[in-house]
Every structure is written in C-alpha cells, then in structure tokens.
Amino acid sequence: MSKWKSITGAQAVAEAMRQINPDVVAAYPITPQTPIVEQFASFVANGIVDTEMIPVESEHSAMSCTVGASAAGARAMCATASQGLALMWEVVAAVPGLRLPIVMPIVNRALSAPINIHCDHSDSMGATTIGWIQIYSENAQEAYENTLLAIRLAEHKDVLLPVMVMQDGFIISHGVENVEIFDDDAVRKFVGERNPDRYLLDVDHPYTIGPLALPDYYFEIKRQQEEAMQNALKVYLEVGDELSKISGHKYPYFEEYKTEDAEVVIVVLSSTAGTAKDAVDELREEGKKVGLIKPILFRPFPYKEMRKALEKFKAIGVLDRSIAFGAYAPLYTEVRNALFESENKPKLQSYVYGLGGKDIFKSDIKKVFEELLSGNVNPEEQRYIRLRG
Amino acid sequence: MKDVYEVRMHARAGQGAKSGSQLLAEAAFKEGKWIQSFPEYGSERRGAPTVSYTRISTKRLRTHEPIVNPDAVLVFDPGLARTIDVIHGLSEENGVLIVNSTDSVEEVKKQTGFNGKTYVLDATGISLSLLGIDAPNVPMLGALLKVTGVVKLESLEEVIKEHFLEKLGEEKVNKNLEGLRKAYEEVAK
Numbered sequence: 001m002s003k004w005k006s007i008t009g010a011q012a013v014a015e016a017m018r019q020i021n022p023d024v025v026a027a028y029p030i031t032p033q034t035p036i037v038e039q040f041a042s043f044v045a046n047g048i049v050d051t052e053m054i055p056v057e058s059e060h061s062a063m064s065c066t067v068g069a070s071a072a073g074a075r076a077m078c079a080t081a082s083q084g085l086a087l088m089w090e091v092v093a094a095v096p097g098l099r100l101p102i103v104m105p106i107v108n109r110a111l112s113a114p115i116n117i118h119c120d121h122s123d124s125m126g127a128t129t130i131g132w133i134q135i136y137s138e139n140a141q142e143a144y145e146n147t148l149l150a151i152r153l154a155e156h157k158d159v160l161l162p163v164m165v166m167q168d169g170f171i172i173s174h175g176v177e178n179v180e181i182f183d184d185d186a187v188r189k190f191v192g193e194r195n196p197d198r199y200l201l202d203v204d205h206p207y208t209i210g211p212l213a214l215p216d217y218y219f220e221i222k223r224q225q226e227e228a229m230q231n232a233l234k235v236y237l238e239v240g241d242e243l244s245k246i247s248g249h250k251y252p253y254f255e256e257y258k259t260e261d262a263e264v265v266i267v268v269l270s271s272t273a274g275t276a277k278d279a280v281d282e283l284r285e286e287g288k289k290v291g292l293i294k295p296i297l298f299r300p301f302p303y304k305e306m307r308k309a310l311e312k313f314k315a316i317g318v319l320d321r322s323i324a325f326g327a328y329a330p331l332y333t334e335v336r337n338a339l340f341e342s343e344n345k346p347k348l349q350s351y352v353y354g355l356g357g358k359d360i361f362k363s364d365i366k367k368v369f370e371e372l373l374s375g376n377v378n379p380e381e382q383r384y385i386r387l388r389g
Numbered sequence: 390m391k392d393v394y395e396v397r398m399h400a401r402a403g404q405g406a407k408s409g410s411q412l413l414a415e416a417a418f419k420e421g422k423w424i425q426s427f428p429e430y431g432s433e434r435r436g437a438p439t440v441s442y443t444r445i446s447t448k449r450l451r452t453h454e455p456i457v458n459p460d461a462v463l464v465f466d467p468g469l470a471r472t473i474d475v476i477h478g479l480s481e482e483n484g485v486l487i488v489n490s491t492d493s494v495e496e497v498k499k500q501t502g503f504n505g506k507t508y509v510l511d512a513t514g515i516s517l518s519l520l521g522i523d524a525p526n527v528p529m530l531g532a533l534l535k536v537t538g539v540v541k542l543e544s545l546e547e548v549i550k551e552h553f554l555e556k557l558g559e560e561k562v563n564k565n566l567e568g569l570r571k572a573y574e575e576v577a578k
Contacts, residue, residue, distance in 0.1 A: 004418075006414060139451075168453075170427075170430055174428070175425055175453070176415075176425065177424065178423055272453065274452055278451055359455055361455075362452060362454055
C-alpha cells in the first residue's frame with residue numbers, strides 16, 4: 001500500500017533512499033542538502049536500512065568513498081549541493097569514465113561568490129558536459145520518483161552512467177508538501193539489487209578499473225561513453241514505463257502542459273514550472289492560447305523530440321535559473337539547438353531569473369507570456385526578470 | 390472556506406513560527422487537504438525576523454511562489470511591526486490579523502496601520518505561565534483556529550501529540566495542549 005505523507009523534498013529523497021537501501025552512502029552535509037543526509041543517517045542509526053554510512057571530512061572524500069564502494073560492487077549513493085559539488089568536482093568528473101552507476105541527489109543552490117545559500121541552477125548546470133545523466137524535478141513527489149527511476153537507469157547494462165537528480169534548494173528541499181510514498185515491497189522489487197558484470201571484490205575475475213589510457217585508447221573510451229548516453233534516452237523511457245506500473249504516473253523527457261492549441265509557450269525547469277502552470281490556467285481563462293514545456297531529462301537532451309514539440313508554436317520564452325557567462329543561458333542554448341533543423345522556427349526569447357534565490361511570482365510569468373504574445377522578442381537579447389534597475 | 394487558504398507568520402527566530410507553520414499544515418493534511426509549509430530562510434540566528442508560510446487547499450497545489458495576498462497574518466512579536474510591513478498584501482475587507490500582544494486591539498491597529506479584522510492574544514504570557522519559555526507558536530495557532538476555523542482544534546491537538554510526545558514527554562505536551570485551548574478561549578477582538 002502506498003502512503004501519503006506531509007514531508008519536505010529532502011525527506012522525500014531520503015524516503016527513496018530508505019527504499020533503495022543502498023549498500024553504501026558516503027556524504028558530507030551542506031546546505032540545503034543537509035536534511036537528506038540527516039534523515040538518512042537516522043534511518044541508518046535506527047536500523048531501518050542496513051546501509052554502511054561513511055561520515056567523511058569533505059565532499060571530495062564523499063565522492064571518492066562512493067566511487068570506491070561502487071567499483072567494489074556496492075550500490076553506492078551520495079548527495080550534495082553547490083559548493084559541495086564544486087569541491088568534489090575532480091572525482092565527479094571521473095565517475096562517467098569509470099562507468100560507475102552512482103546516483104546522487106543534488107539540491108540546487110547558487111555558487112559562490114558572493115556566498116549565497118539559496119536556489120539557482122548554477123551548480124548542476126556547470127556539470128552538464130562531463131557525462132552525468134541529469135534529471136530535474138518540479139516538486140517533492142517528482143524528486144522522490146526520479147530518484148527511484150535513476151537507480152535503474154544508471155545500473156542498466158546499456159547505460160552504466162552516473163545520474164544527478166535535481167530539486168530546487170529550500171523551495172522544494174525545505175518546503176513541506178503532500179507526498180505519496182509507494183509500497184515498500186513494490187519499490188524494492190522495482191529497484192532490485194545491483195548485479196554488476198564486473199566488480200573489484202569479485203576476486204575470481206580480477207579486472208582493472210581506472211587505468212591510464214593515453215592517445216591510444218582514451219578517445220575510444222570517451223566514444224563509448226557517448227554511446228551509453230544515447231542509450232540512456234531509450235532506457236529512461238523503458239524504466240519509466242516500469243515505474244508507471246507502481247506509481248500510475250508518466251515519465252516523459254519533458255512535460256507538455258496545455259500545449260495542444262497553444263500559440264506561445266514558456267520552457268522552464270523545476271519548481272518554477274509549477275508556478276507557471278497556474279499562470280497558464282489564469283491566462284487560458286482570459287482566452288489566451290498559452291502553454292508550458294517543462295524539461296525533465298536534461299542530459300542526455302532529447303533534441304529531436306523537443307524540436308517536434310516546439311516547432312509548432314509562434315513564440316517561445318525560455319526561463320533559465322543560471323547564466324552561462326559569455327554565452328546563451330544553458331536551457332535557452334538547448335532550445336535553440338533543438339530548433340536549428342526546423343523549417344518554421346518559432347520566435348525565441350531568453351530570460352534569466354531567480355539567481356541566488358530571487359523570488360519569481362506568477363505575475364512575473366504572466367508578464368513574460370504577455371511579452372511573447374505581443375511579439376516583442378529578440379532572440380539575441382538576454383532579458384532579466386525582477387532584476388533591480 | 391476558500392479553495393486555497395494562505396497564512397503568513399512573522400516572528401523572531403526561536404519563537405517557533407517555522408514549526409507553527411508546519412503544525413498547521415499537518416493538521417490540514419490530516420483533514421485530507423493539499424498543503425505547503427515553507428519558511429523564508431536567511432542567516433539563521435536567534436532573534437532575527439523570520440517569515441513562514443502555510444498554504445491549505447482543496448485542490449493539488451502547484452505554485453511555488455511566496456504568499457502574496459495572505460488570508461491571515463500572525464505576528465509573534467508586536468515589535469516587528471515597527472520595521473517590517475507585516476500587513477503587506479493583507480486585505481482590509483477579508484483579511485485577518487492576529488498579534489501576540491498585551492496591548493488593546495485599538496493600539497495594535499495603530500501600531501500596524503491595519504483597519505481590518507484584528508485580534509490580540511497574550512500568547513507569550515500563556516507560554517510563560519505554562520511552559521516557562523517564550524514559545525508563542527501553539528497559542529497563536531489556537532487563536533487562528535478560533536477566529537478562522539481553518540482547521541479543527543482536534544486535528545491540531547492530534548498533530549501536537551504526534552510531534553512532541555516522544556520529544557517532550559507527556560507533561561509538556563499536555564501543557565502545550567492547555568495553551569492551545571486557553572488561547573482558543575482567550576483571543577480578543
């Protein structure tokens with residue numbers, strides 16, 4: 001039987017980890033990820049899970065421990081945010097090449113400097129080119145479900161790549177919401193056990209992991225990684241279909257909200273998509289044909305499917321919660337890329353919002369829709385929402 | 390009751406507004422509602438001004454914006470009104486303001502500049518007499534329930550028991566429940 005709880009996004013992810021019952025968790029607490037580790041540590045202390053929890057002295061060690069455990073054959077997890085992700089970067093970047101299926105919840109938080117503890121996506125958007133799969137969650141429910149899905153996706157033999165599962169810092173991680181926690185037995189059956197073909201503790205079949213690869217083979221190994229990334233597109237949908245049988249929910253690459261007859265849409269990730277749905281409903285009541293696209297799977301990016309979904313609109317506003325200094329913002333870049341082959345390109349407008357936790361309101365989103373409807377767009381200009389003048 | 394009922398709580402860190410916001414949400418959750426409870430975070434230190442929000446809805450909640458037009462505002466420390474616009478977005482026609490104060494309703498109206506429905510409660514006095522500490526959150530919720538009926542008293546009592554029995558023991562839980570009921574009876578218009 002599933003059970004409804006009133007819990008935070010952080011607790012929802014800890015619930016997913018309780019049901020996954022990983023062999024090893026090594027993590028260092030960092031705001032706003034701390035309540036995940038705190039809650040999970042209490043599960044360990046109370047014997048609710050039989051995970052070996054390794055307290056470490058830094059995030060660099062946290063990811064190093066997780067890598068060691070995963071290479072040994074364990075199902076190993078970590079969790080972090082912002083500066084923590086930055087500190088463990090050296091090891092994070094090595095994980096995809098080692099082909100270790102580590103799942104790491106990320107609670108999105110701004111990067112220093114200036115120091116700031118609040119939500120934006122500059123931490124995980126800095127990690128889009130190194131070979132981790134990335135899944136973004138709108139609310140606590142999605143963070144919970146995406147974490148379960150991520151385990152099976154990461155460990156699939158055609159993928160064997162690490163996955164980051166994002167939720168918005170404080171807005172989701174520290175906000176209490178209604179969350180449906182699925183039946184323990186059903187989820188345990190779904191996540192199963194990790195059964196690696198090769199692992200270091202399999203002493204009868206010794207193998208080398210992470211060797212030196214010079215110009216002779218490095219390139220080829222990277223090419224294999226890219227193939228695994230492309231495989232992840234298919235496996236994501238397959239695993240999602242399986243999870244649907246438990247949850248009754250769907251796991252598409254992106255969510256389309258009231259887009260069927262829409263003339264203009266906003267593309268936005270994570271918690272702001274929820275606020276935007278309310279804005280869409282209010283404008284629909286006024287007879288305005290507006291809709292929303294919420295990307296969920298960001299790496300690998302589903303270019304073809306996104307192009308098909310987007311090319312029918314007149315204008316598209318893309319809202320990014322991070323800047324790619326000196327370049328177009330990350331989500332905007334992908335939307336532009338997706339539409340390059342399109343014959344009838346919609347008009348595009350880039351907006352940056354919410355850096356360092358700057359609030360965004362339904363009224364801001366409605367203003368964006370009005371701007372798109374008015375045709376006042378310039379695809380080469382980056383506009384800013386609620387920036388002090 | 391409206392489809393979505395929104396409460397904002399102004400307090401000082403340490404007065405239990407974050408817990409208060411959560412207790413209220415959980416009481417509504419028990420009644421089968423969709424809920425959100427979230428605080429505004431800054432650099433936490435005891436005594437600093439805090440804001441906490443509770444949303445209670447008959448429909449699934451999707452928005453993640455802060456509450457702009459609250460139906461009720463609770464002020465845990467009347468001194469906050471000197472520097473913070475505690476009634477921001479509160480409608481004088483339909484809004485409800487509840488202030489933890491020993492002053493009269495008229496004086497509180499003057500202090501806050503609010504001319505709508507205003508109530509005062511000596512929540513700190515109740516807390517000090519029963520628990521010996523300044524934890525006005527539970528009495529403030531008692532006043533809110535009496536004035537608005539947003540959740541049932543029994544639902545909140547149940548949540549308080551669940552939350553604190555293990556942590557505080559039976560004696561303190563009973564004193565909290567007594568404070569809740571006392572506030573429910575004493576809140577003055």
